[in-house]
Amino acid sequence: MIDFRLDEEYEALRKTVEDFARSEVAPVIGEFYERAEFPYQLVAKMGQMGLFGLPFPESVGGMGGDYFALCLALEELARVDSSVAITLEAGVSLGAMPLYRFGNEEQRQRWLPRLCSGAGLGAFGLTEPGGGSDAGATRTTAKIVDGEWVINGSKAFITNSGTEITELVTVTAVTGEKPNGHKEISAIIVPAGTPGFTVAPKYSKVGWNASDTRELAFADCRVPAENLLGERGRGYAQFLSILDEGRVAIAAVSVGLAQGCIDECLRYVGERETFGNKIGSYQAIQFKIADMEARTHTARLAYYQAAAKMLRGEPFKKEAAIAKLVASNAAMDNSREATQIFGGYGFMNEFPVGRFYRDAKILEVGEGTSEVQRMLISRELGVGA
């Protein structure tokens, strides 16, 4: 029968990351967040633990695990903090994974060992200032001139693109026109520091403040022709498959945040007193926590199941979209309820729930908005086709 118990090695990994998040991340992350500073030391430690190599085989410097192992690590990190979780998520599923999936052997061996070790970070530039949901509307262009790609255009909101350890950004660009008149979109690897590639200062963000998000500009930026990633003209299809996987990972981050809200509230309602009673003795509070738990539990099952289908090699587009939709909802709802339970302290940055509240919103937007998830689900059901 169906059984969602974790295998021994997954459970050992989950515990290890739980311990790391509690002992290493929790004590220091608040200050990084406050200063909107990227936590290099924490990322280095995550690298030493092998988290950036989790889903990759040892032949490219990975840990020989799988995507579900990555999701478990993301959930445990996000229970404590989303900035470090998203740094890992974007580094692995957007930075390294496209190189692993679509790169040739030379590209894999050149880039992956450092990305897997966490010594370097990769980024993925799809969204443009003019639009993200309609990824086919890409305006950035790349043309072959004298054996080199010449890239012009800009990208918006790109995670991990401007850290001191960023090694590359894979960008999507229009490389021509298909016979049917559609744009031909391809993915091209742009190493950090390439002339003509500039990274804007960090955005001032509502949340994820200890993660790195930048706008990128390309002005006659030249990279060798062999930096094409995968097949020319397959860029659109490639990133759609990368995003399907990424949604399961974002669902895991969302479940972690939703769980973190419960962790914090369970502690607080047993301490805080009003009208002579612990607030946990009031049914209004108990029911909020019961709802938070129910949402988190169902969202976790949704991402476990989507991941299980993915690992079995079955189609999982609908399940991934459902997992992301319900999990980001759960994160948003739980963080709202958690800040309510904390009262005025919930609005103070010194308590994690305030940070969770600010970090939750983007989960309904990044790697496909909730509207896009609904479009995907209904399309899979054949509605409006």
Added chain:
Amino acid sequence: MTNIVVLVKQVPDTYSERKLAAGDNTLDREAADAVLDEINERAIEEALVIKEANEGEVTVVCVGPDRANDAIRKALSMGADKAVHVSDEALHGADILQTSKVLAKAVGTVEGVDLIIAGNEASDGRGGAVPAVLAELLGLPQLTHARKVTVEGGTVKVERETADEGITHLEASLPALISVNEKINEPRYPSFKGIMAAKKKPVEKLTAADLGLDGEVGLANAASTVLESAPKPPREAGQRVDDEGDGGVKVAEYLASQKLI
């Protein structure tokens, strides 16, 4: 080549509430999450660092109930090579002397041991005597409370640090036993590769009878007995000093009255 034995113990997580069992005043192991004692993680880390520099093999030795297997797995996933696990209902309630005897026999099953590394004291019992007792039983030099360890050829050098004596330098020829304190190092976290590899590493399971200690160990034969225990009293409200220009003086007076300065 340095062959190292590391003593490891599973203890209640210091994050959870720890208590004694109502019936016999032994540790209530069900009441709290059980983890590999942090000081043992440091002992393992030190062993791995020495092994990485000098080659050799790291064997973990553990006395504890079956579920201590989780602590052993963690030690193996950090990088230790194999384990000896002494698990026996008869050992329930064993005291420091008995535990040391069992450990001495268990260490004796490992061949060619150059160095034994222990934590200086476990976070549950906090007796801190096992390393010394074990060294006596095995007739080995003991270099306890180490905050720094160097192994060169056949010698081990240790910076020993205690609250009373400060820092002293010790040196002994191998084989020897050392115990380490919290300052020794920062233990590594196991990687997923390490976790997977640990599944295939050998764990030898032994009983008291296997070690020839049948009928000698356990609560009934313990040299010390816990007669009574009480939960620690709730923290009392602190004394508040309002600073009206003389705050510093008042704080100093308070500290002096408590014989703290």
